[in-house]
Amino acid sequence: MNIDRGPDPMGSLGDLYQEVILDHYRKPRNYGKLAVADRTAEGHNPLCGDRVALTVKLKGETIDDLKFEGKGCAISTASSSMMTESVKGKTRAEAGALFEKFHKLVTGAGSAGDLGKLEAFGGVSEFPVRVKCASLAWHTLKAAWEGGGTITTE
Ligand code: ZN
Numbered sequence: 523m524n525i526d527r528g529p530d531p532m533g534s535l536g537d538l539y540q541e542v543i544l545d546h547y548r549k550p551r552n553y554g555k556l557a558v559a560d561r562t563a564e565g566h567n568p569l570c571g572d573r574v575a576l577t578v579k580l581k582g583e584t585i586d587d588l589k590f591e592g593k594g595c596a597i598s599t600a601s602s603s604m605m606t607e608s609v610k611g612k613t614r615a616e617a618g619a620l621f622e623k624f625h626k627l628v629t630g631a632g633s634a635g636d637l638g639k640l641e642a643f644g645g646v647s648e649f650p651v652r653v654k655c656a657s658l659a660w661h662t663l664k665a666a667w668e669g670g671g672t673i674t675t676e
Contacts, residue, residue, distance in 0.1 A: 539596060542604075542642040547596040552606035554589045564672045565662030567654045572598035574659050578666050583613045590659060597643075597652050602659035604640055614667055621660045628656045 559577035566573050572594030579587040588610060590602045609617040624640055626632045630647030646652045654675045665673045 540642045540645065542639055543596060543600040546600035546603040550590075550599055550603040552589045552603065552610070553591065555591055556587060556589050561666040561670055563662050563666035563670045565658045565665065565675070566672065567594070567598065567658045567675045569651065569675070570595055570598065570655050572655055572658050574598065574602050574662050576659070576662050576666050578663070580667075583615070585609050585612055585614070585617060588663075594658070595655055597646065597655040598658050601643065601656045604642075605659040605663065608638075608640060609663065617663065617667075621664065624660060625657060628653050 555575070556577035556579055558579065560580040561578040562576060563578075564573070564575045572592070574590055574592035574594065576588060576590050578585060588606050590606055592599065592602060594602075608620060612620070620637075620640075623637055624643070627637060627641065628643050628646045643656050646656045658675060661673055661675065665671055
């Protein structure tokens with residue numbers, strides 16, 4: 523299995539692939555497609571080749587259920603899996619706030635502190651090329667609730 527298809531940041535990916543990330547990469551949670559979805563969106567990270575497609579079911583302002591499909595590196599797949607786990611049952615505002623914290627974590631803009639398992643992605647901040655892999659699913663979620671469509675990271 524080809525775990526890393528992207529540029530290798532100095533061969534020190536070992537630290538980056540913490541156990542929790544590898545676990546979600548090997549056994550992605552909420553993988554698939556909802557038969558009935560209120561929102562769908564697709565995300566593409568051309569830098570690495572990651573693709574993610576989200577189907578989201580809303581109940582009012584709450585993310586009632588969501589699933590993802592896609593192909594990508596370990597970071598993007600694990601991040602998609604953990605994103606779906608983290609936002610299920612949350613309101614749009616709560617999920618948005620979580621994304622803000624997560625983005626700070628992976629860009630190294632500040633320590634988030636209370637992100638739970640998502641803190642496994644803290645190491646990504648040392649590898650700028652990986653930030654887009656880690657945040658792709660979150661950007662795609664944002665696109666989904668803003669009306670859907672396809673987003674491409676730059
Ligand atoms: Zn990637």
